Amino acid sequence: MPPTPSETSTIERQRLDADIVCVGFGPATAGFLTTLSKQLINPDGTPAVESAVAPGLPPQVLCYERADDIGFGVSGVVTRARALMASLPDLKKAGIPMAAPVGEEKMLYLLDPAGASRRSAVLRGADALIRAFRWMLPVRYDALNLPWTPSFLHKRGGLVLSMGQFMQWVGAQVQSTGAVQIWPGTPVARALIEENKVAGVRLLDQGVDKQGRPAEGFTPGMDIHAALTVVADGPVGPIGRQLDEQFGLPEGHHARDWAVGMKFVVDLPEDTPLKPGTVLHTFGYPEPEIFGFFYVHPDRLASLGIFVPSWFDSPVRTAYRYLQHWMLHPYLWRYLKGGKLRSWGAKTLGESGRRGEPRLAGDGYARIGEGSGSTNVLTGSGVDEAWATGTQLAEAALELLKAKKPFTKENLEATYVKRRRASWVEREAIVAEKSRDGFQQGIVRGLIGMALAGLTNGKLNLGGEPVPPWKRIPTVEEYYRGRISPQDIARLREECQAKGVSLHGALMDRAGWPAIPYDGRLLVSHQDVLLMGGKVQAPPGYGDHVVFLYPELCRKCGARICIEACSGQAITPGESGIPNFDREKCVHCGVCLWNCSQAAPGNPDRMNVAFRAGTGGLHSAEN
Ligand SMILES: Cc1cc2nc3c(=O)[nH]c(=O)nc-3n(C[C@H](O)[C@H](O)[C@H](O)COP(=O)(O)OP(=O)(O)OC[C@H]3O[C@@H](n4cnc5c(N)ncnc54)[C@H](O)[C@@H]3O)c2cc1C
Ligand code: SF4
Ligand code: SF4
Numbered sequence: 001m002p003p004t005p006s007e008t009s010t011i012e013r014q015r016l017d018a019d020i021v022c023v024g025f026g027p028a029t030a031g032f033l034t035t036l037s038k039q040l041i042n043p044d045g046t047p048a049v050e051s052a053v054a055p056g057l058p059p060q061v062l063c064y065e066r067a068d069d070i071g072f073g074v075s076g077v078v079t080r081a082r083a084l085m086a087s088l089p090d091l092k093k094a095g096i097p098m099a100a101p102v103g104e105e106k107m108l109y110l111l112d113p114a115g116a117s118r119r120s121a122v123l124r125g126a127d128a129l130i131r132a133f134r135w136m137l138p139v140r141y142d143a144l145n146l147p148w149t150p151s152f153l154h155k156r157g158g159l160v161l162s163m164g165q166f167m168q169w170v171g172a173q174v175q176s177t178g179a180v181q182i183w184p185g186t187p188v189a190r191a192l193i194e195e196n197k198v199a200g201v202r203l204l205d206q207g208v209d210k211q212g213r214p215a216e217g218f219t220p221g222m223d224i225h226a227a228l229t230v231v232a233d234g235p236v237g238p239i240g241r242q243l244d245e246q247f248g249l250p251e252g253h254h255a256r257d258w259a260v261g262m263k264f265v266v267d268l269p270e271d272t273p274l275k276p277g278t279v280l281h282t283f284g285y286p287e288p289e290i291f292g293f294f295y296v297h298p299d300r301l302a303s304l305g306i307f308v309p310s311w312f313d314s315p316v317r318t319a320y321r322y323l324q325h326w327m328l329h330p331y332l333w334r335y336l337k338g339g340k341l342r343s344w345g346a347k348t349l350g351e352s353g354r355r356g357e358p359r360l361a362g363d364g365y366a367r368i369g370e371g372s373g374s375t376n377v378l379t380g381s382g383v384d385e386a387w388a389t390g391t392q393l394a395e396a397a398l399e400l401l402k403a404k405k406p407f408t409k410e411n412l413e414a415t416y417v418k419r420r421r422a423s424w425v426e427r428e429a430i431v432a433e434k435s436r437d438g439f440q441q442g443i444v445r446g447l448i449g450m451a452l453a454g455l456t457n458g459k460l461n462l463g464g465e466p467v468p469p470w471k472r473i474p475t476v477e478e479y480y481r482g483r484i485s486p487q488d489i490a491r492l493r494e495e496c497q498a499k500g501v502s503l504h505g506a507l508m509d510r511a512g513w514p515a516i517p518y519d520g521r522l523l524v525s526h527q528d529v530l531l532m533g534g535k536v537q538a539p540p541g542y543g544d545h546v547v548f549l550y551p552e553l554c555r556k557c558g559a560r561i562c563i564e565a566c567s568g569q570a571i572t573p574g575e576s577g578i579p580n581f582d583r584e585k586c587v588h589c590g591v592c593l594w595n596c597s598q599a600a601p602g603n604p605d606r607m608n609v610a611f612r613a614g615t616g617g618l619h620s621a622e623n
Contacts, residue, residue: 004205004212004543004612007189011214013202014222019051019059020397021201021226023188024233025070027163027383028369029063030170031390032230034087036061037179039398049401052227059401061180062224064203066187066233066588066613068537070171071621074263074345074589075163076383077295077303078102078155078279082424083388091159096169098162098297098622102155103277109144110285110292110329116512117287118314122444143282143331152379152454153281160277160295162265162303163383164621185539187613189221191229191239191365193246198365200225201239204542204613210583212543228397228407229365231372232390235350236590238613240358240371247359254605255356256310256466257377257436258594262319262346262567263293263305264327264533265622266522269338272300282332286325287312288443294332301342303623304332308565309351310469310594311439311446315476315559316504317595319346319567320526324516327523340521343622344533346567348590351436352466353377354429360420361412368393374425378432378454385425392419430458437463470607473597475558476507484510497573504564526569530585536568538584538616545614546571546581546592553598553608554578562609565595588617 020036022029040058042048047058054060067073085091092101111127112119119127130137130144138145174180187204203221208214233239235258249255268274274296282292289312294304306326308319327336350356350370357373360366368374368389375382396415397407405411420426431453438449440463449462476493477486484492484507492506509515516523530536548554548562555577563571563579570585571592596607 003190004208007202007205007212011220013220016222016224017053018062018200018224018226019053020061020228020230021224022061022063022230022232023201023239024237025063025065025167025171025182025184026073026232026234026369026386027075027167028232028374028386028390029230030167030174031083031087031387032232032368032394033061033063033174033180033182033390034170035391035394036397037174037177040179041177049398058179062226063180063182064186064188064201065182065184066615067617068185068615068619069621070182070184071164071167072184072618073164073167074261074347074618074623076381077163078158078160078293079381079383080155080158081384083384083391084159087387087391094169096161097165098301099166100160100276100296100298102158102160102279103275105149105154105156105279106281107146107149107153108280108282108331109146110282110331111142111144112285113142113330114286114325114512114514116508116514117285119288120442120444123288141331141334142329150451150454155279160279160297162297162622164623168621185615187615188233188239189613191231191242192223192225196247197363198229198243200229204615207541208543210544215541217541227364230393231365231367232369233371235370236348236593236611237371238611240367243362243365243367244358247362249358253355253357254466255350255352256468256605257351257356258310258469259307259349259351260317260319260346260565260567260589260591261305261307261349262323263303263344263623264323264341265343266302266304266336267340267342268296268300268302268335270300272335274302274335282326283443283447285329286322287314290322290326292326307349309439311466311472313472313474313479315473315479315561315564315597316507317561317565318502318504319565320529321504321508321513321516324523325513328516336522341524341529341533343620344529345618345620345623346587346589346591348594349382350375351377354433360417362409364407366393366412366416374429376428376432378435378450379428388423388425389420392416392423395419433458434461434463437461437466440464440466468599468605469594470597470599473559473561476503480507480511500572502563502566502569502572530568530587533620534568534587535619536585536587536617537619538586542583542615543612544581544583545612546586547610547612548578549600549608549610550598551578557598559597561595561597562592565591567591583614583616586614586617588614
């Protein structure tokens with residue numbers, strides 16, 4: 001992580017000493033704090049273990065969360081909830097808003113009703129066969145309901161949740177123990193590293209200009225020193241990436257597979273036939289590479305959206321426009337028509353799984369959650385695994401605190417990493433590790449590879465090593481060869497540059513995608529969704545957290561995919577080829593970090609965008 005200007009100057013900073021400091025409050029930290037907070041204080045109020053920094057008191061545990069409130073993020077909503085229910089046995093009876101037991105689950109292959117998607121000859125052949133034999137197949141509303149889905153994809157016995165609501169509930173539970181504090185609206189800028197040991201964290205400076213230089217009202221971020229730093233800042237967290245750069249990844253590991261998940265929370269029409277707990281998964285449309293999900297909560301609410309993966313070889317990987325076409329698919333639109341947008345958001349998923357696993361522990365720190373490679377890419381499950389790694393670290397930390405042993409690499413490996421290696425998270429991660437490699441060579445090989453890996457417990461896989469996203473993005477001209485002429489592309493590019501807008505809308509219109517019939521309720525423009533759904537805000541006085549590292553690379557960049565893929569229209573064409581970044585529209589999805597067509601010099605696994613710690617973003621806890 002390159003430091004900001006204020007961090008390189010010699011500024012005096014306040015210091016606070018704690019025993020444990022956590023970065024981020026997602027499901028991983030929620031699992032950690034739930035387990036830890038129950039065992040720090042005895043029933044009579046005396047400390048079960050003593051703090052090293054506040055003698056006579058229980059350990060001082062602080063958690064800093066970037067978003068402006070707990071649960072203001074976007075996250076998973078269907079989970080088997082094995083680890084969640086092990087920690088919270090009464091979870092199903094807790095009355096958490098928007099929670100429902102998993103009911104009917106369906107996997108649907110969506111045919112292309114618009115005739116505009118880019119399908120291979122094999123898929124076109126399959127589509128023709130499905131249409132020809134629709135009278136004998138379970139085909140309705142241009143969708144084939146797969147008669148059988150493998151058990152590894154099912155979430156039977158689990159829960160449909162709003163992670164925003166769930167996180168707010170857990171946050172209240174752990175804070176009510178009095179044993180831990182959670183501070184939202186407080187981004188961590190970097191880890192404090194002293195002689196290869198993590199000694200705590202530094203909070204973000206306030207009162208700085210866009211470049212991070214001290215300005216009016218400058219307040220330097222405090223240094224929090226702690227014996228254990230718990231790094232749980234998710235798949236694109238700056239602290240996790242700082243540690244990766246400092247300590248490197250284990251031999252053979254890399255994080256090259258990503259996806260953006262973009263979702264709507266919708267009030268369904270009053271006469272909806274969909275029951276709470278219904279789970280629909282889709283593939284095949286709007287492009288074959290794009291997967292969709294539709295989960296039904298109680299009270300006619302639904303969470304729905306799409307995943308656009310990094311192996312989708314398109315230089316216009318726009319999630320928002322594709323999401324609208326997906327919603328308009330006849331199979332889904334009959335449920336959505338007459339509904340109303342309630343909330344919207346987007347977030348990156350780290351899809352490298354175990355292969356992206358960093359060093360799980362070192363002197364003074366441990367990594368948990370998706371940033372530690374816990375997400376299972378075969379079963380499409382991240383929440384339960386993140387939570388489980390948090391509980392494993394909490395048990396390890398309690399063991400070490402009780403034994404008065406320090407949080408060294410050796411001790412953390414003998415307690416936390418050992419527990420993790422012996423758990424179901426690890427066993428299932430090994431099965432999943434290579435299960436998606438087939439997607440490197442297309443959707444059909446990818447689906448066959450997943451089925452093979454799932455049905456043989458990971459013994460058989462298809463495909464090769466993942467290719468970094470920047471290496472596989474074709475030029476716009478290559479992608480649209482045979483559909484839009486280079487002359488037309490040049491003209492559209494010029495027009496969009498003059499208007500200061502991204503190119504994908506014009507290209508998709510030209511490639512035959514129908515216009516979106518905006519209705520101001522559910523189908524709204526990208527600009528409107530930021531305010532109506534995301535309620536996006538950014539407090540003043542902070543530096544830009546998205547930085548184009550090598551402007552000369554942007555100047556010669558043909559694809560400018562950062563502009564096309566930006567979830568919030570926060571990156572737009574700029575003068576002399578360097579994109580503009582508007583902090584007030586940024587939803588902190590982290591998509592620009594991996595949607596760049598140029599590698600950073602000297603590091604083929606990093607691209608030309610720095611995604612630093614920042615405040616603001618989504619202001620909704622329904623996602
Ligand atoms: C649209 C979508 C749908 C999904 N669907 C499912 C599903 O159905 N089932 C499932 O199991 N999983 C699903 N997932 C995946 C799941 O959400 C993740 O695996 C899970 O949230 C990972 O938890 P985590 O705690 O490791 O990280 P996160 O949930 O990413 O939490 C990290 C936290 O750290 C904070 N943070 C980041 N940087 C800083 C900083 N510098 N300072 C302070 N705080 C910081 C973030 O704001 C965030 O709150 C989905 C993900 C998306 C995006
Ligand atoms: S950030 Fe990357 S994709 Fe965007 S203009 Fe620069 S080099 Fe191109
Ligand atoms: S600029 Fe913000 S909204 Fe746009 S892709 Fe990057 S993180 Fe997401």
